[in-house]
Amino acid sequence: MDPKDQPGPEIMFDSKQGAALSESAADTAECPAHAPADHPKIPREKVGILLANLGTPDNYDYWSMRRYLGEFLSDKRVIDYSPWIWQPLLQLIILTKRPFSSGEAYKSIWNHEAGESPLMTITKDQTRKIRETMQAAYGDNVVVDYCMRYGNPSTKAKVRALVDQGCRKILFFPLYPQYSGATSATANDHFFRALMEEKWQPEVRTVPAYFDHPNYVEALAASVKRGYDALENKPDMLVCSYHGVPQRYLTEGDPYHCQCVKTTRLLKEKLGWDDTQITTTFQSRFGPEEWLQPYTVEEVARLAERGKKRIAVIAPAFSADCIETLEEINEEIRESFEEAGGEEFTYIPCLNDDDQHVAALSDVIRANLRGWLE
Template sequence: MPSPQVEQEPSDCERPALASSDHPPVARARVGVVLANLGTPDATDYWSMRRYLSEFLSDKRVVDYPSWKWQPLLQLVILSRRPFKSGEAYRSIWNSEKNESPLLTITREQTRKMAEALEARHGDRVRVDFCMRYGNPSTDSVLRRLQAEGCERILFFPLYPQYASPTTATANDHAFRTLMRLKWQPAIRTVPAYFEHPAYLEALANSVREAYDAAETPPEVLVASYHGVPKRFLTEGDPYHCQCQKTTRLLRERLGWEESAIQTAFQSQFGPEAWVGPPTVDHVAELARQGRKHIAVISPAFASDCVETLEEINEEIRESFLAAGGERFTYIPCLNDRDDHIAALLTIVENELAGWL
């Protein structure tokens, strides 16, 4: 007689250790890694942009004015006009082939490469995914999916080299909000700022060397342009401004350049209050008026190219420099999915996973 058929458990499931024989199989215990980026609208039309901007600009970490004062202005005035302008900016850089923003395309590719690298080292013990603080895929949906796949421990990695309240902190806040709603919380770790990490600095320096080597004539100055924050954030304890200044210095030292060869500026200012500076758009124009004919601009605070780099820097800030008498403008792309960047992120992830694998 043929031997009886034994029902096979799903390969992705197993009975918990020391469980009784009739305990149903559950998802195998794993470790999750989540790469968290800023966010993206789903499309460039008015209502898609309005939903995205409303979520973004309603975040108290981004705009911390009292709601009674800010929300009427935001909902009735700003969001009646700004979605048109922002939609136009996004359309100028939109990935029409995939019908998505470049930030989404790049973050997905970063995640794919990270997943392949971790699988090669640890097999299927690690799940890698990505989420957006604003828009989709949402932080909540990704954390819940990883938990359902058996991730009892999750490393949450905000892709911001420098810590800032409106970026790193709000990404972590949102992850913790999901945990607040879960009956069974996974253990979670967050990755700290990594602007000083040697592998990150080397990848950044490599991108500069490659851009300068490819130029017919080397730029006369490199402008490191960081996203701006209100000046009061500095006095309130946010370390972002200091970490940006230090990033520029560490990059210069790694390149072996003189102090005058690289300068720091801040972009994307809005609202009436004072912001850290100088403003990039004004600073590059001043460089042109000083007789600098060829400059390069890099964005060390962004792990992935997005509207703030591809449109604001490579279009608006470029135009400001050329209109003031500059002749050549070189934009150095973000590190994106460069192999040395992925290797740097992988080194950071492996360090933060110590004791979990």
Template sequence: MLDASQMTEAGAGRLAHAPGDHPPVPRAKIGVMLVNLGTPPATDYWSMRRYLSEFLSDRRVIDYSPLFWQPLLQLVILSKRPFSSGKAYESIWNRERDESPLLTITREQTEKLRARLAADLGEGVVVDFCMRYGEPSTISRVKAMQAAGAEKILFFPLYPQYAGATTATANDAFFRALMEIEWQPAARTVPPYYAHPLYIEALAKSVEAAYAGMDRRPDALVTSYHGLPKRYLVEKGDPYHCQCAATTRRLRERLGFPTEEVVLTFQSRFGSEEWLQPYTVEEVARLAKAGKTHIAIMAPAFSSDCVETLEEISEEIKESFLHAGGERFDYIPCLNASEDHMAMIEAIVRNELQGWI
């Protein structure tokens, strides 16, 4: 990731017909910004507390009245949760780079996309990434991209299925960043791609590759999506549940699996209210008790492996399955920076840039 001065210096020049004392102006470019959920900078208590406070204070994520929610969050939840969350992150931390896997993978995705676009677009396109929560912040990267000469920016939330708590809040942060820029670039946002043929194909190939390495076929394939309060669907009309169901259905059809062999579930429930069901941690136990002793599980809502997949699925949910009598539990990694995933991301970017390039 380049900083603002490096990107500006790389493309700076003088405007045609400008007076001699006119300051250098970067050549006009198009920006492509990938955005993911976010990550704490470290696993200690205060790093985790700051990150969780930002995340859980987002009204898109937790929509309770701040008069009720903030005292509960700041005085009760954040007095304990940073310890447990920090322990979870510690178990999957990338010690070589001293960062979370989500940050490592998102950076790799950005670098690969930059190389793919540079093949024919050269320096005319600036590719970078940001996080909705934590660093690098959305506003810092948008300002750096604009300073580098990006007069048009394509903002790409890496969420296949739309939800107010993911895609919408990422776009909110982008729009707020634009409000702080005097000379605003033109802006576009990438729509959800839950049924995109290349996305479904990439998911299917990841399943086929995983199954090819097993000595016997799993009894069930569990597609586990991050959870959402049920009332977000009922009261607010959030399309997330429908789009998750569509992804699983299209994946099953592409694989040619029978309906009963592919299971749709939701994980990461928070709080006491009802969330989208069935809950993954409970459903895998039910499958084990029903005699399905070997399952494979994947997380189609996540573009990169993170604490929800590497810790929650591979540890907590796996333990629930084995404790209920399951014998073999295979986790199929997220698409991450695989060639199939990067080909999909590139195809979507090029399609959304039509008229700009």
């Protein structure tokens, strides 16, 4: 039901929220029918689409890195050790040293012109293109924005902004093709926590993993073809490197490993390849326990030692290039391959704001808007 058609006594609305309305929302805000003249105005009802990515530090200096890493590594979905053991280690040792090395890594990939990380730049570009696509389909009935799980802009701030603009329905879209508790689930958790602070909660939906969506697989295959076509010598192997998680997550019910393996299989089938041309690996191992294997940094060295002198690496678990792709893959993993005798290393960028990728994400969004917008 449209808010203006609801009887006044049934409407719960905080006058402080009314004061915080954006200029565009205030222009279309109305007092509900049959309500007293002094009732706060309510903006016209819209549907919000909130894209969510992992996050980024505000800068690469020590304190910016410490704040970002402290938030990230304090997330129990990411590090699920007992806080009695983990927090002293984190606060007294890790956050004393790691901001320096992580800051240097971020500095090496930083978008200095824009004053932000590449992940931020790419997410803004993705959001702009998806906004244009959604508004072409649904007009001003939709509001498209983005947030970060860690750092800024926060999920809480963007939920508040969407509600202020009259979004009585919000579709929350974690930009992770494969589901994991450490990525999609923690993004959803944070979204739900933000909703807990809303007096008039919007109706919400969350977008599930989209790793097997045909248009996503097609976009992934097209990026590989473009990468290979640009090379004089074709790679001997395509390494699909996914962000790792502890091995025990698999036995505890997390579907991430299975979805990663299936992503590689679907990509292989779309390309018309066989198992000798493509493989699955996992990167970004952290801590002492066993993680999903094979580890990318070790596997690329083994490939070189076995005579695979030319390889290409792609990162299908990332919707946008970030520190794990631009620095870890393009530097640490490349170095491991070359030191083992590898000769030609090619990194195929993430799908980023590629038009085919944006079209695939937009198709996923439209499917999840059914019943809300047609």
